[in-house]
Amino acid sequence: MARIESKVRSLVSADPEMRTAVRTVLERSEAGEVKWVDVKGDLTSGQWGRLIEKGVLVDGDEGFRLADAEATRAGLEEETEDATASTASSSSADDIETGDSSWSTYDKMAGVVTVGLFLGYSWKPLRDVIGSTMDVALGPLHDILPFYAVVMVLALATGLYSTLLQANLMDMDKMGAYQQRMKDIQERQKQAKENGNDEELERIQQEQMEAMGDQLGMFKEQFRPMVWIMFLTIPVFLWMYWAIGVGGGSEAHVTLQNLVLPLAGEVAWTESILGPIQAWIVWYFLCSMGFTQVIRKSLNIDMSPSAA
Template sequence: MSQAKTGGGMFTFLIIMVIVMIIYSVQTLRDGVAAGAGLILEPITILLGFNWLVTILVLAAITGCYSSLLQKYTIDYEKMQRVQKKMKEFQKDFREAQLAGDEKRIRKMKDKQQKMMEEQMQMSQEQFKPMAWIMIITIPIFLWLLSKAHEMGEATFAIGGTINLADPLFFLPAWIIWYMLCSLALSQIIRKTLDIGGL
């Protein structure tokens, strides 16, 4: 993997982040993206009988599925694990050399350390490759849910009791907390089902 290609993934991610910030900051753009997403998402809500907890659960499952698939086919997890294992072994050997006071071995390992650090950085940056595509699909869904927060009504949670989904729960609107919980839980299930590795 070339450094230019890896850097390109991060650059694309940063560009998407800037665009997202602009869209979120400008009310007209935010409403326009939400309305466009609504063309696809409104029928789902109607189909689910305007049950917002279930709607958010379904959307979390959809986003979890495509984000996991994108990561599966754009990130070389086996290579990432190999690099991580090699780095751990190197760090162990380096500590042993320091404790033994073996200056010749330390100098030799320091020459190798820089190359290994660059390789680890490249593998870390590789994780940015699917992020841009994930955000392109996820942000419209999030903005649509944000525009519908006032319509969601109340729901009962094990912690917090009955609360309006637009009201704060642990410093965030309850619907966002519900979305995050669903997304985290479902993503783990999906990743295990698809046998997607990780660090």
């Protein structure tokens, strides 16, 4: 059985109303691609999200298209008992495969490099190399601005690209579909318990176990932009380590004046403020959190998952 056909059978067997939803999408996509606005009167957002989540619908030029129209039609045909068993046994693998598809070779390479960059926090020679290299670009900025303002500029830059990376690399529709599926399972499980339907409850519990693959896919969707954010941000942090002279045997490479923080007052850059957390880290995160909120509001970027 083709993979798309298996996925369609799985959707239809889990929710009979999905048969009508799939037929509607088939009809609307005959002329080419289909968009949510074309079907939102006939499909729920949860049904639309499930079709995207399972890979029945894939990205097109302007909307979505069927991954395999013939296999989708075949999946709507009445299935035999053997086909039902095959569908049940393959659903978990299909979920995990969908989650794996979003990571490219470049994502994995960035992840490997990021792990290597972490060594700079504890290994001074690597920190010095990265710090002196970054100083070629950031040194002139410090020549015209005081260091506290340089940190503000860095916080603004990291907040900007972090927001853009999350908005472009994290598939919020897929995230919403994962959450919608779990919500649907929980609602049907509650209804089955209220009705005392042990057979339905057992089937839902099995589906819940298979949905663990969705949790893996959801984690990968969340972590993918974080790899690139750390890939770009760790060198910035290592330059601040190098410039301020953080770590045993290190010395400052820039002229530093005391920093004035809310509530804490005037403090040295390496003075501990919140437990072991030093003043410069507190200042960076205060700036970063403030700028990030302003950027998201200004660009109207919503990071809340949506199944629509």
